[in-house]
Amino acid sequence: MDLKEKIVSSYVAFEDGVNINSDIHEIRTDAFQQFEKLGFPSKKLEAWKYTSLNAILKEDYSIFPDNEKSINLADVKQYFIHDIDTYKVIFIDGKYSSFLSETTHDSIDVCLMSSALTKAKYKPIIENYFNKIAKQDNLTSLNTAFSKEGAYIHIPKNTEVEKPIQIINFTTGTEAATMLQPRNLIVVEQNAHVQIIERHQSLTENAVFTNVVTEIYADRHSTVDVYKIQNDHISASLVDNTFIEQQSESIVSVHTFSFGGNITRNNLNFYQRGEHIDSILKGITIIEGKQHVDHHTLVHHIEPNCESHQDYKGIFDERSTGVFNGKVIVEKEAQKTNAYQKNNNILVSDKSTINAKPQLEIFADDVKCSHGCTIGQLDEEALFYMQQRGIGIKEARALLMYAFANTVLESVKIPEVKDRITKLIANKLNVNIGFNI
């Protein structure tokens, strides 16, 4: 039985665990139909031309991992940003872990999607925001059909959330192969500010396929900063579907750090529904072996006087492959748009590949849109220069690569996150030198 068939035929079993006489379930079953019609994306689709899921779809995934498994904090502490106080919404094999979490209902809601989807008090927010901007494409529909658990975050107006919120999905590998469909909703009202750190982490070498959907609504004059740390085991694959709707004068930034995993696909979509909006999309990808990371970004400029800034850096070693597809749409009404896109890549090995494709669709006539894409190798002259000063070749290469990626780190606002990413980069580049550049 192929995976699609298996998923479709297990849906009735999934329905046992949810209220089927609810509006939410209507949404789920509509999405189920959509997925049944579309199936998994194939390379025939333009958007999936350079990323094939075939290899990971062959696994016999357990679709609803059922065992409650507990894990010791000491064993997973390293995956937290633990040197600062944070809220935590933690899942183990798709199930909420109250032991590892620190949620709150004190003026803000940082809690569970399973509560939000079932309890009356959350109904107004769910009705207004759940599944409103998520696309109806294959994988998002699949997630919606199985949407049941994830993080639910609601920040009322004029609230500055002091502590960042960490959302971590652990997989324990009790099943030979696990498939997860986490579903997050983040609603940030006027004038509020929140910082989110998101991570997916398997704890064994067993196969994992995570298909996560996150919807973020940023109301007028709000600020939302999202940091996605993708440093999973080589046996774990991730499709991250993130949809962000912004109202006037809001600022939303998403930093995506992709160092680990087997196949990683980021579908990051911004919709600007007001004026004077700033959307910031940044990424550092450092991969090797046969790893594959695909960044598909979309910024939809709908109203005038808005900005978007994209800066993606990629370093590809051995046989790794990368994709950057950055789509910017500027509608006719969106005059005075300033859309900026940069994508720089270093191919460390002659067997590594990057497919880079900027896609600009501009219908307004008074706009500033720029894009720049480079693909290069490490500068041999610079390497010799550094070696001449006594810096070993390995460290010299690492320092050059770090310096190359560094511009993306400058905009990280949480020092502990910046520090962690710096360490992950040093670790990934297999060097131990002081990188406080």
Place this chain on the structure above:
Amino acid sequence: MYLKSQANSIKNMLKIENLKASVDDKSILKGLNLQVNAGEVHAIMGPNGAGKSTLANIIAGKEEYEVNQGTIELNGEDISELAPEERAHIGVFLSFQYPVEIPGVSVTNFIKTAINENRKAKGLEEMPAKNMLKMIREKSELLEIDRKFLSRSLNEGFSGGEKKRNEIFQMAMLEPKLAILDETDSGLDIDALRIVANGVNKLKSKDNAVIVITHYQRLLDYIVPDFVHVLHDGKIVKTGDASLALELEAKGYDWIKEEVIS
């Protein structure tokens, strides 16, 4: 210990014998001999294309040059198989003719990394931050370097003079045994030239040696050489004292070429 250091001081610091080298199968050095002792300053002069920069790069270990024959010894050890960083660790420093720009790495952090990598190679602990600061302060004063300059990305957007001054700053920080200055005077105005030369002179000691590669006699007014060598067509064809530089300045190189032919 005493005997060993005495023995070392008698030996040549750098000894190059019958060096033949090529790049892309083009023969550039054609049997070069050079001996430099600790405490000495040597100037290497010569027309364009004589092989001056090639010699500097080969001593530093640049890979694109192929050594076909001959030996390069530093303190009695053959260094021709060593990687560039290993040569740096035993005290070879090359001030580049064209210093490379490295965006994203500040001058300070680059030199810190370099110093600590050198210390690591010698089995030493990292230099304490306090000592490092003090040293940076002293050496930047010596070369009249503006503090703000130290936080800028290495060589990025530096003027020609700033790049060269930064090279000598790094040399001052690393305290090499053998410093090779490859056309350090080019791109310097007279004030910068004086500052750079002053820096080099202050760093000179009986334990280290300097090779100054230059086209012009100008720099040698400030850094007075013990020996002047003329490099022509891949060989040292004439050696003299500081007065040879003045003679070259007055007469050009043609008479040397003629002398070689005859």
